Amino acid sequence: MRRTQPAPAFPSPGHDHAPCLKETLKRASDAFEANGLRLTPLRRRVLEEVAGSHHAVGAYEILERLSQKERTRMAPISVYRALDALLEMGVVHRLESRNAYFACHAAHGKHGARQIVLACERCAMVAEIATPAAFEAIDGAARGTGFAPTRVMVEVAGLCTSCAASPQ
């Protein structure tokens, strides 16, 4: 169970993603169980679509992929309900600035949800990184005005390493 390397925020496009996916599924399963709920087949299939890469995907894209793979016609609401459950468990996050969803591949149970989100404008790849100093500054500034924060969203749009390097 040793980690030879801390996973980079943006894994290379050709990296072996199987471990990422497996770990995420495991965390999901544990999270549901810890809350007396279940990672049902539907939820698992939706999660597999989202967690199949480090990219943000739209709800309707998930819907289409599942409908193709399984030759069924699911209703949007089914996907949204599964997503809601996964969001609730914290294994999927919503990219607010793009109405999209991405799997939490970062083990950030420790910091709560306090990670900033980096999202590539070109390829939609997403990375979360812990940035305590940022959240402390934000909390302090907010409280200084009398505001009582309940949730902090930090999303950074830009170019990921791969896209910044590639032409165009």
Place this chain on the structure above:
Amino acid sequence: MRRTQPAPAFPSPGHDHAPCLKETLKRASDAFEANGLRLTPLRRRVLEEVAGSHHAVGAYEILERLSQKERTRMAPISVYRALDALLEMGVVHRLESRNAYFACHAAHGKHGARQIVLACERCAMVAEIATPAAFEAIDGAARGTGFAPTRVMVEVAGLCTSCAASPQ
């Protein structure tokens, strides 16, 4: 032109909003002119709706208000086009986490768009506050991964002073 007091981040609900509105309209007019564009009647009307308070409003809410006031039936696209122009000029911002729009009442030409957004979950009141330390931490963390940021969005959901004080 002296300011007796720095405006509080969350002005009291009963404050005299006329100066806020006037100043925002002036900045808008200047910004359009500086870019060789015009604060047309349509754009001005849309801005007046948005800047009429410190609250975030939806595009369709703007549409309905204008349609009522002017007894016309505008198309959504007209409002969105005006909003796009106002966003471009930086006199209106988009609250990404709520698909809503709010006027920039903060004079933050100086810091670029580098202010964090506090948005009340109950009343939708919005305030922007400069928080250089947060943006520095975010920039640093992002660049440290090889990510090239182009836009940073910080939105804090919670309760504003008034709502936190009032029961329920």
Place this chain on the structure above:
DNA sequence: GTTCTATGGGTACAATATAACACTATTCGC
């Protein structure tokens, strides 16, 4: 005048998300 850009009216449509209702599956207490 001709040309270019900015502006926006009008129609239809795309993309994202939820409401309402019925039904099945699982758990829990007894």
Place this chain on the structure above:
DNA sequence: GCGAATAGTGTTATATTGTACCCATAGAAC
């Protein structure tokens, strides 16, 4: 086992948010 409570899903329809496309007008540039 049995009934009640809760979790989970299917089905249908609808709500909310945002654009594509085509064309008409106004003003500035040349």
